[in-house]
Amino acid sequence: MNEIIKFVKLFSLNFPTQFILIIIAVSIQAIANSLSVVAIGPLAEVLLQTEPKDYSRITILVADFFGYEKLPVDFSFLLFGSSLIFAGLTSVVIQYMVFKTQFAILEKIMSETMEDFFNSKYEFFSDTGMGKLLNSFQKESDKLGASFGILTKFFVNFFQAIIFISIPFYISTQLTLIFLICLIFTAIPIWFINTKVRPYGELITSTANTLISVLQENFSAAKLIMSFHNKKRAVEDYKSAFSSHAKAAVIFQSIIYSTGILFMPLGMCAGLIAISWGYQNGVEIASISMILFAFFRMMPVIGIVIQSRSEIKGFLPAFEQIETLAKNARNMQQRDGTKKFKKFSEIQLKNLSFSYQTRENVLNDINLSIKEGDNIAIVGTSGSGKTTLTDIILGLYSPSSGSLEVDDINIEEFSIESYRKKIGYVPQEPFLFNKTIYENFKWAKSNCSEDEIWNALEIANSTDFVKALPEGLHTNLGDRGDSLSGGQRQRIALARAIIKKPLILVLDEATSSLDNESEKFIQNSINELSKNLTMITIAHRLSTIVNSDNIYVMKNGAIVESGTYDDLFSDKNSIFYQMISSQHNEIS
Ligand SMILES: Nc1ncnc2c1ncn2[C@@H]1O[C@H](COP(=O)(O)OP(=O)(O)OP(=O)(O)O)[C@@H](O)[C@H]1O
Ligand SMILES: [Mg+2]
Structure with missing residues (x-):
């Protein structure tokens, strides 16, 4: 019974x-x-x-x-x-x-x-x-x-x-x-x-x-x-x-x-x-x-x-x-604090380590400081922990040890909603909903106007191709956005992140599928944008991060080098120098 x-x-x-x-x-x-x-x-x-x-x-x-x-x-x-x-x-x-x-x-x-x-x-x-x-x-x-x-x-x-x-x-x-x-x-x-x-x-x-x-x-x-x-x-x-x-x-x-x-x-x-x-x-x-x-x-x-x-x-x-x-x-409830995240001077990762369940550490004792308005880049070999690091910054995973702090206050004391609302994110594999382009933007910001959408599309170098679509902004994108090319998907995803007018923009290989010309165009727009916001860019193509304020090189879950492009490039023994050289060899 x-x-x-x-x-x-x-x-x-x-x-x-x-x-x-x-x-x-x-x-x-x-x-x-x-x-x-x-x-x-x-x-x-x-x-x-x-x-x-x-x-x-x-x-x-x-x-x-x-x-x-x-x-x-x-x-x-x-x-x-x-x-x-x-x-x-x-x-x-x-x-x-x-x-x-x-x-x-x-x-x-x-x-x-x-x-x-x-x-x-x-x-x-x-x-x-x-x-x-x-x-x-x-x-x-x-x-x-x-x-x-x-x-x-x-x-x-x-x-x-x-x-x-x-x-x-x-x-x-x-x-x-x-x-x-x-x-x-x-x-x-x-x-x-x-x-x-x-x-x-x-x-x-x-x-x-x-x-x-x-x-x-x-x-x-x-x-x-x-x-x-x-x-x-x-x-x-x-x-x-x-x-x-x-x-x-x-x-x-x-x-x-x-x-x-x-x-x-x-x-x-x-x-x-x-x-x-x-x-x-x-x-x-x-x-x-x-x-x-x-x-x-x-x-x-x-x-x-x-x-x-x-x-x-x-x-x-x-x-x-x-x-x-x-x-x-x-x-497994996400810890949610009461403090409203409105602005910040510095985001710090302090002695931060992280492991996925049952695996060894994927991030090892990371110390990183991102100041307001910074434009930082994270580079490193595949599997070195770059995406995991941004996932932690987004508050998707909690550190196994160490902490993520905003102006010396642990991130867990902030309302996660107020924090994520201020972050624009373009994932490594962008996902678009099976809706129209317009609705995909409305999903990100329910009260956005068509003008705002076109503005964001312009920054992401997408105006021309969206205008050429059979129903323009109101074209349905199919499952996961399948009716667009990989590069087009990335651009819409970038525009969707920008429209939120975020304080922090996180780009995980956001331009990896683009041709050089398109990438250059977007790079210029991003450089413009970065004057008004804080940017965290993960990039494989190192030519895209020349203007970064600070570049962090990751290897096996640890930050092994950091500095400006010129600093790192001038050290012939650096991993960064070798990475640049090997990319250079690929091209020539
Ligand atoms: N959900 C998961 N569960 C378990 N292990 C994971 C998970 N996601 C990633 N990993 C492991 O964590 C390590 C770091 O992965 P991550 O995706 O952060 O690397 P990455 O530097 O972004 O690589 P890439 O340049 O290829 O995107 C890898 O060894 C990966 O196998
Ligand atoms: Mg990755």
Whole structure:
């Protein structure tokens, strides 16, 4: 019963009013359904031409209620028919309420989970697999929603089963007790089957995580798959993931189905034993027919109670996965201070080291000072830690030791929102949304005007190509901005960063895909811009950082050299000099 209690708690705590309303509605539905059973009694007795003095207790109650001494045939038919219609209509209305509440609950829980995810550190995303994240919001959240519907189904049928059982109890206590004792024996095989529900529920969730992950990779890597002509492999990966999921699903669904369906013949046998006892011990035919009808109506109801319980048990792993992810996200919550970040004189990295989970240090004892208005460059071999360093400056990762400080105040004391709002960032692999160019700018700054957009595009040397697009600013960019060339994407991403009018602009290889002329143009614009803001540039092409105030050379996670271009270049033994020489050799 743990799973039922867990879900009741979840729903009642999140939606107390709706929960009470649903409980009332469910009770009405149970009563409405039970009335149709009660109404068969008078009909049976009227058809059997029973005299009023021989009426059963229920028929006497009904006749008294409607003011008849002898129930007319027409009225008995009408009563039975209308009780069935009333039960049907009540079910429809209540089901509508249940669906509505189910989706409202789901929306609330899943949006809160999404909020938890985005309040966490970026590490949460990089540590949790994409398949698991996507699947939690696709298949697993559906199961969570469905469990609410199933829970109400459980309660409607549970109440109904109790009302149904009270009818035969009222008519013949002994007969009903015999039935209940026989019924206990039916629980044994069902209990055994039920023990298999949870392990298969877990298996279904984990195989769905894998399946969604394969799907996501296959589709986002479609170009790569086709160019490697690895489509067979892609289909096989999908087939294998699907088949593992299907195997688990077939067994899971069969188990759930069988718990409900197996009960029917077993329960019916219990009923028949009780009725044959009643028949041999002088219970009247009208009473037996009422009991028989109650049993007939009761079996599917109890079957549903048993099946719903199994389903909820099987859906528990889905809920637990979502719950655990949300909990992990909350445990990894981004520390957020109260100080507003408005301006600064100096950003300092003090003895800062960092390692990704389970790996050795990627950054080692970094000391760096960035003064307001500085234009600094970070260079170094691939994998030396440049991107990681800017990720830390952006507050995406927290240092493992040492600190990042703004004017001697730890970054964690600032509101992360106020800090990031002042930073413009162009990542190494720019991501544009599947929206129009205009909407991509609005995403970065919701109140920007078209003039501001054109201004930013001008700085990023993009005016001409945007004007040449079929629908100009309102051209859709396709998935991840796929309808643009790599260099065009970089330029739009740069313009999108600039439009925020940031205090600090971080460029991670932001012009690496551009031709020399375009890069030169942008370089000039950036040099203009850098007069009014602080710039951190990561560059491979060293010709782009000639004007930097300070260049930091990184190797194996440490800053090994620093100085102006001329300082570093004048030292023939410096790594920087060798880097310049090798780039020079490449060109000549
Ligand atoms: N999410 C991650 N998890 C674990 N290790 C990572 C992660 N991201 C980067 N690394 C490791 O950290 C080191 C530094 O990576 P980083 O991306 O900072 O290098 P980089 O200097 O920017 O290189 P490049 O010039 O190729 O962009 C690399 O050894 C890389 O393998
Ligand atoms: Mg990098």
